[in-house]
Amino acid sequence: MIKVQTGQIIEFYSNTCRVAGTTDTFKCRIQGRIDLVVGDFVKIAPAEGLTNCDAIVTERLDRATALFKSKDRVTKAVAANITHLGILVTFHPKTSLEFIDKWIVIALHSEIQPFIVFNKIDSLEKNAFSSLKNIYQNLEIPMFEISAKFNTNLENLISFLENETSIFVGNSGSGKSTLTSALTGTHILSKELSNNQGVHTTSVSTLYEVENQMKVIDSPGVRDIGIEQLSHAEILAGFKEIDELAAKCEFPKCGHEDDEGCAVMQALNNGDIEQSRYNNFMILNDAANL
Ligand SMILES: Nc1nc2c(ncn2[C@@H]2O[C@H](COP(=O)(O)OP(=O)(O)O)[C@@H](O)[C@H]2O)c(=O)[nH]1
Ligand SMILES: [Mg+2]
Ligand SMILES: [Zn+2]
Structure with a gap:
């Protein structure tokens, strides 16, 4: 019989989950209607009278961070307790600058550290990414x-992610699965668990943990996170360099599209802020809801 203990959800299926406890991992049933996602820390207790699982999840602990997605005005979490969000950037397939800037906004809004991984350098010339790097150099x-x-x-990437919980986003084909395997040594497609009917189901989302305490979350739900749920102020907060200038605008309600007295337009014209960052700010700001 297992002891009551705290653990972390490392795999999530439709009605069961796997929890990494103090000494072992347990297949768990969820008690009641607790809203749980991969990465959540939970309390588990012995599953008295329940066959086919080791324990029940009785409680969720507070989340340090969470990524949310919204659909038809319903917002729900897709992964929890992530510290770092890696944006995979490649030429084939081509990553748009809007994709990069959107994920920087989402990460910063979620209090998650964004970082960029330029992938597939084996098939590129030495400084292929240098102009992209220039854009993000000054943005920490x-x-x-x-x-x-x-x-x-x-x-360097491995030591950066040591003791952290990360997630990678990128276009299909950018190398998310390849990188996760390279970092964790797991064969990602082979993860399976029996459901109640004895049928093998592929997990919906997974947290991989490796020896150096690096945790990597793989959650398909993250793919369709948009910025609809963000306010204009929250979009602006994701463009630090524009946010700082916006505070200096002469007009309190400046749309930053008009030359006169607009500190943002001035900086853009002087080349102090990147044209692509400005453009994407405008695009994302228009797409924001509130
Ligand atoms: N040349 C090269 N190909 C890569 C690299 N990383 C991934 N790939 C290839 O890109 C394709 C897509 O990779 P995958 O990890 O499935 O991408 P995902 O869709 O983001 O999960 C596969 O054929 C990989 O072998 C890389 O660093 N260099
Ligand atoms: Mg993949
Ligand atoms: Zn302005």
């Missing part, structure tokens, strides 16, 4: 240039 966004497929330059 850590950047790494790697080849996930050939395990090139992974050392």
